[in-house]
Amino acid sequence: xxxxxxxxxxxxxxxxxxxxxxxxxxxxxxxxxxxxxxxxxxxxxxxxxxxxxxxxxxxxxxxxxxxxxxxxxxxxxxxxxxxxxxxxxxxxxxxxxxxxxxxxxxxxxxxxxxxxxxxxxxxxxxxxxxxxxxxxxxxxxxxxxxxxxxxxxxxxxxxxxxxxxxxxxxxxxxxxxxxxxxxxxxxxxxxxxxxxxxxxxxxxxxxxxxxxxxxxxxxxxxxxxxxxxxxxxxxxxxxxxxxxxxxxxxxxxxxxxxxxxxxxxxxxxxxxxxxxxxxxxxxxxxxxxxxxxxxxxxxxxxxxxxxxxxxxxxxxxxxxxxxxxxxxxxxxxxxxxxxxxxxxxxxxxxxxxxxxxxxxxxxxxxxxxxxxxxxxxxxxxxxxxxxxxxxxxxxxxxxxxxxxxxxxxxxxxxxxxxxxxxxxxxxxxxxxxxxxxxxxxxxxxxxxxxxxxxxxxxxxxxxxxxxxxxxxxxxxxxxxxxxxxxxxxxxxxxxxxxxxxxxxx
Amino acid sequence: xxxxxxxxxxxxxxxxxxxxxxxxxxxxxxxxxxxxxxxxxxxxxxxxxxxxxxxxxxxxxxxxxxxxxxxxxxxxxxxxxxxxxxxxxxxxxxxxxxxxxxxxxxxxxxxxxxxxxxxxxxxxxxxxxxxxxxxxxxxxxxxxxxxxxxxxxxxxxxxxxxxxxxxxxxxxxxxxxxxxxxxxxxxxxxxxxxxxxxxxxxxxxxxxxxxxxxxxxxxxxxxxxxxxxxxxxxxxxxxxxxxxxxxxxxxxxxxxxxxxxxxxxxxxxxxxxxxxxxxxxxxxxxx
Numbered sequence: 001x002x003x004x005x006x007x008x009x010x011x012x013x014x015x016x017x018x019x020x021x022x023x024x025x026x027x028x029x030x031x032x033x034x035x036x037x038x039x040x041x042x043x044x045x046x047x048x049x050x051x052x053x054x055x056x057x058x059x060x061x062x063x064x065x066x067x068x069x070x071x072x073x074x075x076x077x078x079x080x081x082x083x084x085x086x087x088x089x090x091x092x093x094x095x096x097x098x099x100x101x102x103x104x105x106x107x108x109x110x111x112x113x114x115x116x117x118x119x120x121x122x123x124x125x126x127x128x129x130x131x132x133x134x135x136x137x138x139x140x141x142x143x144x145x146x147x148x149x150x151x152x153x154x155x156x157x158x159x160x161x162x163x164x165x166x167x168x169x170x171x172x173x174x175x176x177x178x179x180x181x182x183x184x185x186x187x188x189x190x191x192x193x194x195x196x197x198x199x200x201x202x203x204x205x206x207x208x209x210x211x212x213x214x215x216x217x218x219x220x221x222x223x224x225x226x227x228x229x230x231x232x233x234x235x236x237x238x239x240x241x242x243x244x245x246x247x248x249x250x251x252x253x254x255x256x257x258x259x260x261x262x263x264x265x266x267x268x269x270x271x272x273x274x275x276x277x278x279x280x281x282x283x284x285x286x287x288x289x290x291x292x293x294x295x296x297x298x299x300x301x302x303x304x305x306x307x308x309x310x311x312x313x314x315x316x317x318x319x320x321x322x323x324x325x326x327x328x329x330x331x332x333x334x335x336x337x338x339x340x341x342x343x344x345x346x347x348x349x350x351x352x353x354x355x356x357x358x359x360x361x362x363x364x365x366x367x368x369x370x371x372x373x374x375x376x377x378x379x380x381x382x383x384x385x386x387x388x389x390x391x392x393x394x395x396x397x398x399x400x401x402x403x404x405x406x407x408x409x410x411x412x413x414x415x416x417x418x419x420x421x422x423x424x425x426x427x428x429x430x431x432x433x434x435x436x437x438x439x440x441x442x443x444x445x446x447x448x449x450x451x452x453x454x455x456x457x458x459x460x461x462x463x464x465x466x467x468x469x470x471x472x473x474x475x476x477x478x479x480x481x482x483x484x485x486x487x488x489x490x491x492x493x494x495x496x497x498x499x500x501x502x503x504x505x
Numbered sequence: 506x507x508x509x510x511x512x513x514x515x516x517x518x519x520x521x522x523x524x525x526x527x528x529x530x531x532x533x534x535x536x537x538x539x540x541x542x543x544x545x546x547x548x549x550x551x552x553x554x555x556x557x558x559x560x561x562x563x564x565x566x567x568x569x570x571x572x573x574x575x576x577x578x579x580x581x582x583x584x585x586x587x588x589x590x591x592x593x594x595x596x597x598x599x600x601x602x603x604x605x606x607x608x609x610x611x612x613x614x615x616x617x618x619x620x621x622x623x624x625x626x627x628x629x630x631x632x633x634x635x636x637x638x639x640x641x642x643x644x645x646x647x648x649x650x651x652x653x654x655x656x657x658x659x660x661x662x663x664x665x666x667x668x669x670x671x672x673x674x675x676x677x678x679x680x681x682x683x684x685x686x687x688x689x690x691x692x693x694x695x696x697x698x699x700x701x702x703x704x705x706x707x708x709x710x711x712x713x714x715x716x717x718x719x720x721x722x723x724x725x726x727x728x729x730x731x732x733x734x735x736x737x738x739x740x741x742x743x744x745x746x747x748x749x750x751x752x753x754x755x756x757x758x759x760x761x762x763x764x765x766x767x768x769x770x771x772x773x774x775x776x777x778x779x780x781x782x783x784x785x786x787x788x789x790x791x792x
Contacts, residue, residue: 156754480739
């Protein structure tokens, strides 16, 4: 080998080694997805699931580059289906249980029941039980999970296509159920609930849960789990600095100043402000805590550009400056939940269902010192800035299979016995079970729900409002807009779009 | 060739192209003149050029256009230069050992784009290797602000697609007869002069083709934006495709999204015209 070749060989070898190291390190550190809308699940998503879903989304977007939505939807769905199955695979949970876990009468004709949802303690657990129905003759169960926003997109594509829904059961949050409810994409369940009310003791699920799933008198989902915002904190650090669990945003800012100097702490406090939707959710909780609201009473007129709105946003900005900085703004809830578990964040405002991992020694470095408190209020004495969220399971209106059978399958998962088991992992909706929960954060969660800001508002224009807010509120965090300017711009955008879409005259 | 035989050969691809490209394109053009959301899919309203007007007056669309062009202008030359250099190096080593280098080169390129984007993001997590290197070199903590995120998007473009350039240029080098290089060497040309006066002119048409493909890929960049920005508006890092996604999926303005697609297809054609003309000229000159 001559000199030139040796040099080329060495340079290439260096290039390849660098490439490999970077690939390997990147792979090892591959994080979960960042793109999630809030849901009662509040769950860690999976990169692989997102991968398939984003490909599907990208496929849709690319298709729309050269094709019309209607024409391409069929192809997109097929491509999506293939991509999801190929890349992600159907998350078919193997079952160890026998048919005893699914006490329903076998249908006369073969029925394929496909569930679409997003991962979390609830779906991870419930899917196994749903899968038990595979042991019933003529029933085939498929479970597909992907991150929340991708699942919501899949629903949009499937339901708007005009053809039969490939999904028999779809996971819903307070936010997504609205998008689907006002479009008429979900089947009213009133008849089935009335038929099976006593058999499955459905009165055991509190009316507040049913109310949140009821639109124009139609119940569109079975409440499967509830969730809210909690304050999770390192009690050892708080004791060391002589601090108490903050009860309002001013106390959060004060605690941050004390904890900033703590070794190993990179961001003292975090709440999810990592995306437009996250800002909209945090702002909803803050403005309600201040006594304001998104919508004017009984309509779609905006009410957020108000003194309460400005005050809420100002307080959020104060917390960002005192506690989070640019680095904290980039952290989604999955990241800062992990950061609390590994010791680089001292306290967080986050979804209650992240609590189980905090005290799990296999997942947390501080299982004995992470404690739970109710969500903080924005102002001293105000409502707690934590909303009440539910996750529902719904049946699409365009599903052509047997809804009675599907309803009974959902009930196998939502039975009191199953819910008792589920209550060891998260907050469930059956009163008899929830009241006896032994979860370490149950007390704090119940207090947040009872003294908090309530459920997300119901409006067909909610999506438009969230988008308008999501476009401008993040710019308050970076200091590019003042709270007042951001709200004015968001209001102008909302009014323009709501008028275009017929929500406002 | 008989007319019937010719039609028999051509018909399947023509039918497929009409069904999968022409008809959807025509429908997309039609939908671009209508206003509708997922709620009003079956109650579409004809609005003429309103969607196009709205796009052209939309500052966020122009911001997306600017960032897309910034990616094209910076990433394309970098990919071409780095890819060509590595391909030239690859061409220098013995044939028996090339296979392993070629396969290793392809590791990032053969990954599913979204998975590659997650892998790349992993490098720049707080405990990632990339973060560590940056912190060691600059002495600064890596903060994910607008500048850092945009730099990462540019770096991702180079990291992911350079192997494509390497492979194609390397394949092109295999068609270059050593006799030309030997002749140049006999005439006194050094290695750089051989590359400048023999190799590059030989590869010029191929490089033009690669540039076109790379530009098209950058024009369609979406996955890296989705993963690296989380679609957070604070980074002002929407590409045209990302903004198109936002318009369709977040704003649900499907008519506007279709109009935007048509505009971007037109824009892409304009960007590619100089390349197409040069390629056509070089081809006709060769003939």
